[in-house]
Amino acid sequence: GAGVSQSPSNKVTEKGKDVELRCDPISGHTALYWYRQSLGQGLEFLIYFQGNSAPDKSGLPSDRFSAERTGGSVSTLTIQRTQQEDSAVYLCASSLTGDEKLFFGSGTQLSVL
Amino acid sequence: GQNIDQPTEMTATEGAIVQINCTYQTSGFNGLFWYQQHAGEAPTFLSYNVLDGLEEKGRFSSFLSRSKGYSYLLLKELQMKDSASYLCAVSGPGSGNTPLVFGKGTRLSVIA
Numbered sequence: 268g269a270g271v272s273q274s275p276s277n278k279v280t281e282k283g284k285d286v287e288l289r290c291d292p293i294s295g296h297t298a299l300y301w302y303r304q305s306l307g308q309g310l311e312f313l314i315y316f317q318g319n320s321a322p323d324k325s326g327l328p329s330d331r332f333s334a335e336r337t338g339g340s341v342s343t344l345t346i347q348r349t350q351q352e353d354s355a356v357y358l359c360a361s362s363l364t365g366d367e368k369l370f371f372g373s374g375t376q377l378s379v380l
Numbered sequence: 381g382q383n384i385d386q387p388t389e390m391t392a393t394e395g396a397i398v399q400i401n402c403t404y405q406t407s408g409f410n411g412l413f414w415y416q417q418h419a420g421e422a423p424t425f426l427s428y429n430v431l432d433g434l435e436e437k438g439r440f441s442s443f444l445s446r447s448k449g450y451s452y453l454l455l456k457e458l459q460m461k462d463s464a465s466y467l468c469a470v471s472g473p474g475s476g477n478t479p480l481v482f483g484k485g486t487r488l489s490v491i492a
Binding site for chain 1: 467
């Protein structure tokens with residue numbers, strides 16, 4: 268596609284429910300990243316994929332968070348048993364192999380009530 | 381670990397020049413990025429500095445001093461559309477697709 272696509276753009280859920288956030292990277296970009304942006308905070312790194320494998324999961328805040336990537340393309344970030352502190356904008360970015368310049372999607376605004 | 385500091389907010393007048401500073405302490409360093417983020421939108425790439433010195437790109441310039449752990453973004457001839465958050469991000473250590481570490485961003489308001 269022309270850019271990084273994320274869905275849904277907005278998600279409202281109740282505490283304790285599971286949510287899935289989707290990211291479609293730019294075609295041909297082998298590296299994919301998930302970041303979280305809370306109000307007044309910087310972008311917090313969550314996880315990074317190179318192809319379908321995740322060499323760096325160090326930013327996942329708890330075992331309620333997981334992510335997968337299939338076919339070297341689409342990635343899904345899953346948050347189980349959501350908590351109110353999970354409310355944030357979840358941003359996905361992709362880049363070419365060996366290039367650290369990131370192209371970001373518009374994000375998913377997650378609100379946990 | 382990595383620590384990145386930049387001012388939280390700045391205000392400047394349309395037509396003026398503004399300098400947004402960023403300092404960093406890192407365990408490894410490849411280069412420094414600046415991104416622009418309008419409210420509710422995706423961050424977009426502005427500049428990337430690897431070597432010391434000033435890189436100029438139209439109204440925007442970015443400076444890096446590796447020895448001082450210091451960078452700035454210079455915006456000239458400010459326009460109202462420049463009102464946005466400006467994010468400083470550091471890459472490294474390691475090679476290839478090392479995840480960027482971002483500062484908290486500087487929210488710039490351009491007033492008439």
